[in-house]
Every structure is written in structure tokens, then in C-alpha cells.
Amino acid sequence: MNGAHFVVQALKEQNVTQVFGYPGGAIMPLYDALYDGGVDHLLCRHEQGAAMAAIGYARSTGKVGVCIATSGPGATNLITGLADALLDSIPVIAITGQVPTHLIGTDAFQEVDVLGLSLACTKHSFMVQTAEELGSVIEQAFEIATTGRPGPVLIDIPKDIQVGPSVTHALAKLIKTENTLNSAAIDQAKNMISLSQKPLIYVGGGVGMASAVNELRNLIAATEIPSVCTLKAIGCIKHDSPYFMGMVGMHGSKASNLAIQECDLLIAIGARFDDRVTGKLDEFAPNAKVIHLDVDAAEIDKLRQVTLSMTDDLKQVLPAITIKPNIEQWQQHVAAMKVEHECRYDHPGEPIFAPALLRQLAQTMPADTVICSDVGQHQMWVAQHMFVDRPENHISSSGLGTMGFGVPAAVGAQVARPNDTVIAVSGDGSFMMNVQELGTIKRRKLPVKILLIDNQRLGMVRQWQKLFFNGRYSETILTDNPDFVTLASAFDIPGETIVAKSQIDQALQRLLNSDGPYLLHVSISEEENVWPLVPPGAPNDRMMESIE
Amino acid sequence: MINALTVEAKNSPEFLERLLRVCRHRGFTIQSINAEVNNTLQTTQINLTVFSERDITLLTKQIEKVVGVIEITLLQQPENIKVSA
Known part of the structure; x- marks a missing residue:
């Protein structure tokens, strides 16, 4: 050997x-x-x-x-x-x-x-x-x-x-050590929770990585503490969980961002106070004491000074800190905010409104569908408007924001889960970054579905140019894109283009019912933007909700 | 602010490079450094002083994560060290 x-x-x-x-x-x-x-x-x-x-x-x-x-x-x-x-x-x-x-x-x-x-x-x-x-x-x-x-x-x-010749050796047996929870810290956490009048659970990707989704859901169900999540934590909390207000941060829901600013106790679980979450850090959750639960000690006090921290296994910590606070007034308040700031899907005219399209896709796709999004406006629309109930089913380049991520990630997910539907949601900019992976889909005959939302722009950059660079659209206009359906057909991937709302129902059915891979190319207006948006350097309660 | 620390680690050819990268990336500039290998114990001991406006724990916590680190000792802040422009 x-x-x-x-x-x-x-x-x-x-x-x-x-x-x-x-x-x-x-x-x-x-x-x-x-x-x-x-x-x-x-x-x-x-x-x-x-x-x-x-x-x-x-x-x-x-x-x-x-x-x-x-x-x-x-x-x-x-x-x-x-x-x-x-x-x-x-x-x-x-x-x-x-x-x-x-x-x-x-x-x-x-x-x-x-x-x-x-x-x-x-x-x-x-x-x-x-x-x-x-x-x-x-x-x-x-x-x-x-x-x-x-x-x-x-x-x-x-x-x-x-x-060269291999040398066999006896592999060292790894010794697993069981951690014992710090009972004083647990008591302090429970005390802080029970004394809090406006507690909020802020869930990050660490929950899924620790396989602590069930423990988190049990904590939320038992305490009925309102909750928000990061982009990477989408799926950790069931989308219809009471008092769950969705994603927080730059493109988070208005209700979640307002709740963060108002809470008096922030329980950060597997989250790292990323700048896309906090906005202006000095003014993030300004009234809150913080309990920070994260396995990485280097994340504690890195950006936000906390009152209490624990770096133990979340599967052990979350059950241990469970205590139900008396917060009826706060619950009613956040529930009212959630209703008041719900997303609206009414949109004038026949052009396709991407948030509504994605909402409809979420409502019609099979259970346990894996969504792999690329990076840009469509990524934020997926996060805002599709509902996913397992973190393994929402795969998005959250920290690095890597354009070109969606299609190859979908390849990996489809290979791993051949019996589940896998959909890559991409944009015209991102799609071209790793377009060669259509060859991988063809090679293995992977039934990856691709929803390509095309505004002939680098949409997120264009949006920022519009808002913060006086509309100087430097190198973001992609009207010279290829014919994507023809391009896909070169890889034996069938597809179609839709441009109007009236085409959506049947096109989604063809996408979802196709036996093999399929490309649904959706043409949308270049003027569509992602709202709300916390502008750079602003606190999270100063969201922009339109161009005006 | 200047801080002095000692890092003891398992000896490996690239450990010093890893340590220097962490210091630079986390915003700490090195004012002095001395590294010595203990061939008997197969360890490296690195004494360094670093300057940063940031809290030193932001660095020590990151160094603790570098694979091979055995111990970090944060020494008392040397009062006689001054940063020259």
C-alpha cells in the first residue's frame, strides 16, 4: 500500500x-x-x-x-x-x-x-x-x-x-472529556432571565453547528421568549413559532430590529455580533444586558461586552437555563410589531415581483427542500420571504458573501441528499461566477433546480450605487448577459424564461416537477431593491424602507 | 498600549508564522520578539511585546485557538517600553 x-x-x-x-x-x-x-x-x-x-x-x-x-x-x-x-x-x-x-x-x-x-x-x-x-x-x-x-x-x-510506501501505525484514541456546567453561571443566567421584562433570544449559526436545534426549540417553547435569528441561523426556529420575528440586521425584518433595540436582556446563542447584524455597534441593543452562549471563547467580549458568558456545549446549556419569565406585556408588544411590519406582496403591474415569487415557491415546494442561494439581492429575498424549518435546508454564504456559491453548493447538497429537492436560487451576476458547474450537473445527471433571478444588473451593488453613490452605476450593468436558457441547453439542462406574473404558476410546476435539472430564468425589473436596509454606520432602528 | 506575553507551543516549522499572522490580522504590531526551541521537550517558547489600542485579551483569545499552543502567559505591562514613531 x-x-x-x-x-x-x-x-x-x-x-x-x-x-x-x-x-x-x-x-x-x-x-x-x-x-x-x-x-x-x-x-x-x-x-x-x-x-x-x-x-x-x-x-x-x-x-x-x-x-x-x-x-x-x-x-x-x-x-x-x-x-x-x-x-x-x-x-x-x-x-x-x-x-x-x-x-x-x-x-x-x-x-x-x-x-x-x-x-x-x-x-x-x-x-x-x-x-x-x-x-x-x-x-x-x-x-x-x-x-x-x-x-x-x-x-x-x-x-x-x-x-512512497505507507507506514501503518496505531492511531491514538482520542479521549473525549465531559464538561460540567458551571452551576453558578447557570443560576445567574436563570436569575437574569426571570428578572428581565423584555428578554430576546438572538440565534446564530452556532446552534445548527452544535446540533442543538431541538434544545433551542424546547427553550423557546418553554419560555415563550421572543426570538430573532441571523442569516446563517435561518431554519433553527420554526418559521411559524410564536414571537419569532425573523432575520435581524441590515436586511432583517423591521420588527426584529426594533425588538433588538428595545430589549432589556439579549440572550445571544451561537451568534457573534457580526457587523451585518449589529449595524452601528455602539447603538446595538442599547438597553440590554447580554448573556452570550458560544463555544468559541474568542467571540466573548470581542465586539460586545457581555454580562454573562458560557462556552459550554449548547446542548447542555440550553436546557439548564430554561426558566419562564413573566413577560406578557412584552410578548403582546412584539406580536403587535410583527403584525404591523409584516411583508407585503401586493405589487402593481404584470412584471414579476421576486419576493412574491419566492414566497410562492416556498409554499409550493416539497417538504425538506434544500435552498442554496447565491449572493446578492436574491439572497436577501430568499432569507426574507422563503420559510425553511431546518438549518440544513438553507445554505447561503453568510460570512464571506461569496458570489458563485449557489450552484456548486447545490451540487454538493444534491449528491448528499439525492431523494430531496435541491433548488439553487441565483442571480445573473452570481450565476456567471461558477457557471462551469453546469457541466458537473450534466456529468452526474443531478436533478438540481435553478431559479435564476435576472435583473441584468449586479443588483445589490447597483442598489448601493443608487442610494449612496449618486446613481453612478459603475460596472454594474449586465445587459450583455448571455441567453441563459440557451447556455443551459448546451449542458442538456432544459429551461424557460418568464417575464410576467401570469406565467409563474405553471413555470414553478414545471421547475418542481422536472425529473432532471431545470433552469427557470426569471426576468425582473432592474429597479427592484431589497427593503428594509440599515444604511452603513446607522443603528438598526434607522432602517430605510424605500428610495424616498 | 504595550503588552508583553510568552507563548509556549509544540514545535513546528510554521508555528511562528501562524503566530505573527494572528498578531498582525488582529491589529497588534510587534515591538520585540524572541523565539527559542527546546529540542528536548519539542516545544518553542516565544517572548514578544505587542502594541495595540485594542484590549490584549482580543489577541490572547485568538492565540489560544492556534493549534499547538500549550500556554500563554501575559506578563506585567513593561512600563519602560515606549513606542517610537
């Missing part, structure tokens, strides 16, 4: 059944081992697509996603995907080939210092120095990727180690 076969064997021992990647010179031994190694490999058409497919696979299942690339350009192409996984705390293992050990540092063909490149965009990275350490490195990589705050880990393997 050579080093490459050892890697495949080690992946299988980590219960890896699926990997995504692209072959090349320095990783050829590993591809040879994969040829009949018993781990399914999906060829993506760009390494960035492979990294994002691995993210989609991981996010839709809770498993580790694995991507593979060669040295040099293969590795550099992975970098954006790894940064995306780092910002969203996704467990991904990236394996890269490296030039042979004796050529490292000689500027050899396709040699790049991948370890150096990885430092800023991974949770950790390894360059394997000897065959002896290969097994240990792979084991550590999976451990680091999945424990604590999850994240991407890169393993760079020189070619000579892949082709």
Missing part, C-alpha cells in the same frame, strides 16, 4: 463516502488510488466549485465535506471556498497535492507555498513531512475540523509521500 492508498483508506475510516475535486500532476497518485478505492469522487469543473460542493455536502448533512486539488493553481483555486467555510464554520477537509519534497522551495512547476496560503483561510493546515505522520495528520485534521467551533482544515501532501 502506498501513501495515496493509505489516504483513501484513512478517509474511509473517517466514514467518508463522497469527495469532490479536480485532478492534476501532483495529486495524480491519489486519483489513481481513488480510481477503484471505494470512495465516490465527483469531478467538478473548477476547484472552487469542488470546495463549494464540499461545503454544500457538509451543510446539508452535518457531515464533513472533502475536496481535493492538485498543487499550485489547483490549490489556489480552493482558497475562496476554504475562506467561505472558515467564515461560516463549516467542517471541510481539503487535500492538496504538493510537488515532491526535494523540489519544495525550488519554484518547481506548479509549486506554491500552499501551507503559507492556507494560514488565513483555514482553521488549521498541515504539510505532511513524512509517510510516518500521514495517518496521524489525517486523524487530527478530522478532529480539528469537527470539534469546538468547526472549520476547514487543509492537508498538503507531497507527491513522493503519495507514491
